[in-house]
Amino acid sequence: MQEIIKIDYPVKESLKNLFDSYNCELNNLNSFVADYKRNVYELFKSQTFPTLKDEGWRYTNISSLVNLKLSFPDYKTHDGDIYYQNDYLNIDSYKIIFYNGKYLKRFSTIEELIKKNLIVFSSIAEELKNPSDEFKKYFASLVDNTRIFNSINSIFFEDGYFIKIKEGVQLQKPLLAIYLYGNQNSPFISPIRNILIAENNSKADIIEASFNIDDSIVFENNIVEYFGYEGSEINFIKLQQNNKESFHYSDLIAEINANAKFKGYVFTFGSQITRNEAELKLNGEYASGHLYGLFIAKGKTIIDNHTQMSHIKPNCESNQLYKGILFDRSRGVFRGRIRVEKNAQKTNAYQSNKNLLMSEFATINSKPQLEIFADDVKCTHGATVGQIDENALFYLRTRGIDKENARSMLILAFANDAIENLYNENLKEQLRTIIFKELSK
Amino acid sequence: MLSIKNLKVKVEDKLILKGVNLNVKAGEIHAIMGPNGSGKSTLANVLAGREGYEIIEGEIIYKGLNLLDIAPEERAREGIFLAFQYPVEIPGISNATLLKTALNEIRKHRGEPELDAMEFMELMKEKMKLVEMDINLINRPVNQGFSGGEKKRNEIFQLAMLEPKLAILDETDSGLDIDALKIVANGVNMIKKQIQDKAIILVTHYQRLLNYITPDYVHVMYDGKIVKSGSKELALELEEKGYDWIKNGKNY
Numbered sequence: 301m302q303e304i305i306k307i308d309y310p311v312k313e314s315l316k317n318l319f320d321s322y323n324c325e326l327n328n329l330n331s332f333v334a335d336y337k338r339n340v341y342e343l344f345k346s347q348t349f350p351t352l353k354d355e356g357w358r359y360t361n362i363s364s365l366v367n368l369k370l371s372f373p374d375y376k377t378h379d380g381d382i383y384y385q386n387d388y389l390n391i392d393s394y395k396i397i398f399y400n401g402k403y404l405k406r407f408s409t410i411e412e413l414i415k416k417n418l419i420v421f422s423s424i425a426e427e428l429k430n431p432s433d434e435f436k437k438y439f440a441s442l443v444d445n446t447r448i449f450n451s452i453n454s455i456f457f458e459d460g461y462f463i464k465i466k467e468g469v470q471l472q473k474p475l476l477a478i479y480l481y482g483n484q485n486s487p488f489i490s491p492i493r494n495i496l497i498a499e500n501n502s503k504a505d506i507i508e509a510s511f512n513i514d515d516s517i518v519f520e521n522n523i524v525e526y527f528g529y530e531g532s533e534i535n536f537i538k539l540q541q542n543n544k545e546s547f548h549y550s551d552l553i554a555e556i557n558a559n560a561k562f563k564g565y566v567f568t569f570g571s572q573i574t575r576n577e578a579e580l581k582l583n584g585e586y587a588s589g590h591l592y593g594l595f596i597a598k599g600k601t602i603i604d605n606h607t608q609m610s611h612i613k614p615n616c617e618s619n620q621l622y623k624g625i626l627f628d629r630s631r632g633v634f635r636g637r638i639r640v641e642k643n644a645q646k647t648n649a650y651q652s653n654k655n656l657l658m659s660e661f662a663t664i665n666s667k668p669q670l671e672i673f674a675d676d677v678k679c680t681h682g683a684t685v686g687q688i689d690e691n692a693l694f695y696l697r698t699r700g701i702d703k704e705n706a707r708s709m710l711i712l713a714f715a716n717d718a719i720e721n722l723y724n725e726n727l728k729e730q731l732r733t734i735i736f737k738e739l740s741k
Numbered sequence: 742m743l744s745i746k747n748l749k750v751k752v753e754d755k756l757i758l759k760g761v762n763l764n765v766k767a768g769e770i771h772a773i774m775g776p777n778g779s780g781k782s783t784l785a786n787v788l789a790g791r792e793g794y795e796i797i798e799g800e801i802i803y804k805g806l807n808l809l810d811i812a813p814e815e816r817a818r819e820g821i822f823l824a825f826q827y828p829v830e831i832p833g834i835s836n837a838t839l840l841k842t843a844l845n846e847i848r849k850h851r852g853e854p855e856l857d858a859m860e861f862m863e864l865m866k867e868k869m870k871l872v873e874m875d876i877n878l879i880n881r882p883v884n885q886g887f888s889g890g891e892k893k894r895n896e897i898f899q900l901a902m903l904e905p906k907l908a909i910l911d912e913t914d915s916g917l918d919i920d921a922l923k924i925v926a927n928g929v930n931m932i933k934k935q936i937q938d939k940a941i942i943l944v945t946h947y948q949r950l951l952n953y954i955t956p957d958y959v960h961v962m963y964d965g966k967i968v969k970s971g972s973k974e975l976a977l978e979l980e981e982k983g984y985d986w987i988k989n990g991k992n993y
Contacts, residue, residue, distance in 0.1 A: 695829040698789050699843035699899065700817035713833025
């Protein structure tokens with residue numbers, strides 16, 4: 301076993317090869333980013349992919365990923381209208397469309413916001429050529445490249461968004477970033493790197509949706525660095541629906557400053573292997589951070605949620621509620637860490653993970669971790685695993701509702717409190733529809 | 742409408758029903774009485790199609806259908822309704838959602854158009870009045886946090902909404918105070934009056950519900966069999982003499 305670990309996996313070999321060709325292209329980029337990427341690559345060369353022996357990956361076997369040979373997407377196969385027709389989220393919103401990792405300005409509808417000076421927007425591709433001072437200020441300040449999935453992103457990202465919601469602005473409609481993937485013959489990588497800034501007292505909903513339009517295999521790797529300033533209130537909603545051959549890695553790192561509120565919603569319907577990481581840093585007094593997760597896994601897929609609530613300053617509150625629904629031979633993982641620094645007195649932290657096992661072969665590994673260095677804190681956590689209530693199922697059936705429908709209703713009911721907190725009715729309705737469809741697949 | 746012949750049912754290897762015979766015609770109300778553990782609730786559950794019951798022998802014919810061959814939801818669509826002894830709490834599903842889904846499934850089965858939101862609301866208001874149910878309960882999760890009386894009333898409300906052909910009320914009177922009992926009884930009587938092609942089976946331990954709903958037949962169940970059948974006077978006799986009378990009679 302040990303020998304195998306020392307050999308580079310096919311995926312790493314392929315990424316090294318990709319970098320050799322990519323290295324020349326870096327010359328076209330501003331040296332600020334090119335140097336960064338080259339430095340991370342040096343780090344990457346000595347990094348290994350995690351195995352089940354790594355504590356943070358104990359339950360998540362990524363052998364199907366590390367045996368993959370990755371390439372860049374072939375952009376020649378772009379078809380301008382395919383993705384437009386696949387505009388599956390029918391939400392009144394300001395759209396930001398990406399296709400195979402590239403920002404498509406002509407399908408995006410945020411011009412109005414930029415013109416009205418409500419937001420600052422640039423694509424990361426633009427910033428790579430000609431970085432603004434602001435981009436330089438925020439870029440890579442939260443990302444931890446000691447982790448290999450992050451370093452892969454740092455080396456290969458070519459696009460994404462830089463958005464700043466201006467002071468006091470309240471967006472009436474959500475910003476909707478859609479990541480579409482498709483039309484490729486071999487497994488490909490095209491990481492996305494986003495920077496999102498909510499200035500003082502700004503309010504907005506941001507929805508991020510990943511979707512495969514066909515059975516092309518993508519290793520999606522999406523990082524968001526978020527900065528929420530005094531009094532800002534942001535709902536960040538992530539919706540992931542890759543196909544069951546693809547891989548999905550995401551990392552959300554959020555710095556939440558004094559009196560700011562951040563609510564993250566993570567709706568995961570799985571790829572072959574999905575790993576969602578999130579860290580909320582409560583970095584100013586009276587900041588609050590929430591994470592609501594709902595994950596539904598089927599077949600032999602794995603959905604792994606890794607969260608950290610970092611209480612850095614006093615008087616902050618955090619709340620995590622993750623709900624998992626696991627079918628067939630799928631595996632779900634929830635590792636939620638609450639870390640309370642010595643200085644973070646009067647912390648209020650709550651965490652709960654509830655799971656529904658729909659098959660005797662499905663597995664859930666739920667692991668809360670508390671690291672508390674302050675002495676005046678309130679921290680609670682809990683995890684449950686259960687099955688569909690047969691009594692309730694029978695009750696619904698005796699009212700004329702067929703078994704499958706009744707099961708879906710009960711699952712939806714179980715999932716409900718992860719959806720209920722959203723106040724956008726349109727989005728709620730669409731989510732219920734998506735969940736219903738996922739359940740009846 | 743319903744014909745049960747020599748029904749023998751096992752639960753976890755224990756024979757509970759030991760040969761039940763019962764015939765119910767449209768327009769009739771039957772009361773099935775008996776001491777605890779006599780098999781009354783088992784019979785009600787078998788009629789509704791609950792899993793976990795092993796049919797050893799016998800048959801149940803309902804409107805020409807072999808009932809034991811069809812799923813609970815199909816039975817419901819064919820007009821069978823079980824008011825539960827212990828109504829189930831379902832967090833996350835509102836009463837309105839349950840009823841709208843159920844009613845439309847049943848209407849679809851009958852070849853009737855689905856009700857739109859307005860029609861559904863009107864119907865609900867009308868039926869809620871019937872059982873004097875608080876309108877606020879309609880958007881609350883099914884039975885969650887309901888008092889015992891509210892739960893039973895909710896069963897009767899569902900019964901009124903779904904308009905079944907054969908209603909089976911499993912101990913609907915237990916745990917009710919006298920006012921709630923009257924309301925439940927009124928609800929049942931109203932339904933009975935409205936449609937003549939219906940039948941009702943009341944499963945009850947006590948005679949008191951029968952003060953408000955007059956049965957055409959009273960059956961006494963004991964040790965997995967119907968041991969005595971008669972008119973409504975039988976219930977009064979039972980009340981007077983107690984179940985020991987039946988038990989002793991059997992021992993003779």
